[in-house]
Amino acid sequence: MQAVAWWSPRLWAAHLIALGCVGAAIALGLWQYDAWEAHRAAERVDLTNAEPEPLTDVLGPDEPFPTKHVGRPVTVEGTWLPEGTVLVSGRETDGEDGSWVVTPLAVDGPDEAAIPVVRGWLPGVDPESAPPPPTGTATLVGWLQPGEGTGAADEDPTDDVFPQVRIADLVQRVDVDLYGGYVVVDPAATEEAGGRNAGTADLGPATLDQLPPAGTFTAWRNIAYAIEWWLFAAFALFLWWRFVRDATAVRREPTAPDDEARAVGSSP
Numbered sequence: 001m002q003a004v005a006w007w008s009p010r011l012w013a014a015h016l017i018a019l020g021c022v023g024a025a026i027a028l029g030l031w032q033y034d035a036w037e038a039h040r041a042a043e044r045v046d047l048t049n050a051e052p053e054p055l056t057d058v059l060g061p062d063e064p065f066p067t068k069h070v071g072r073p074v075t076v077e078g079t080w081l082p083e084g085t086v087l088v089s090g091r092e093t094d095g096e097d098g099s100w101v102v103t104p105l106a107v108d109g110p111d112e113a114a115i116p117v118v119r120g121w122l123p124g125v126d127p128e129s130a131p132p133p134p135t136g137t138a139t140l141v142g143w144l145q146p147g148e149g150t151g152a153a154d155e156d157p158t159d160d161v162f163p164q165v166r167i168a169d170l171v172q173r174v175d176v177d178l179y180g181g182y183v184v185v186d187p188a189a190t191e192e193a194g195g196r197n198a199g200t201a202d203l204g205p206a207t208l209d210q211l212p213p214a215g216t217f218t219a220w221r222n223i224a225y226a227i228e229w230w231l232f233a234a235f236a237l238f239l240w241w242r243f244v245r246d247a248t249a250v251r252r253e254p255t256a257p258d259d260e261a262r263a264v265g266s267s268p
Contacts, residue, residue: 139193
């Protein structure tokens with residue numbers, strides 16, 4: 001019996017049905033996956049828009065950084081330590097390379113632990129172009145961030161330009177302990193809350209680099225549905241392969257009794 005070719009018109013319907021089922025299942029799975037990502041992104045942004053909490057209620061000077069509070073808005077009151085001001089390079093805004101301007105703020109007094117504050121963004125990496133650091137006391141609102149630790153090397157440890165906001169590097173510039181994180185000033189929220197002396201004058205706003213993590217079970221139904229649709233696509237492919245394999249397999253014709261006897265009689 002002659003085998004049926006895979007491209008035979010007799011199998012076109014099977015090919016089209018399989019293509020439609022697999023394509024639809026993959027598309028629906030991608031749709032659910034996009035919904036999963038969108039829900040998680042929305043949850044992360046929601047925390048950055050929450051009501052600010054006092055820094056001291058969220059993080060203590062000797063406490064490890066709480067991961068669940070990444071990106072949380074906090075209010076900070078304290079005294080500026082202008083001698084600890086540095087630039088952090090490699091911060092791009094609207095396609096333009098620039099730097100963050102960071103100044104520590106002593107939370108419970110000038111001799112107490114301080115938290116590094118990203119006051120704003122500056123084009124370029126020249127410390128001479130930065131406005132004078134603020135002095136005196138301040139009240140501000142900003143987003144809490146964990147210290148960075150990418151391992152980037154500081155090409156010139158003697159200057160006032162750092163490659164990242166690393167607490168171990170910043171603490172060498174002041175005579176007090178530092179919190180295990182830093183704050184990015186939110187100028188709009190600071191003004192709305194009646195903050196003062198936030199040190200943002202003549203600086204552009206700094207963008208938030210690290211958003212809070214989404215909950216483990218956020219939008220879990222969407223990702224479960226996505227996996228379910230992709231499994232259906234795999235099953236449809238398997239059924240198509242089995243059907244086409246069986247349809248194209250060579251089948252032997254049944255042998256007639258006379259033919260069998262003739263074959264036996266002719267044998268030596």
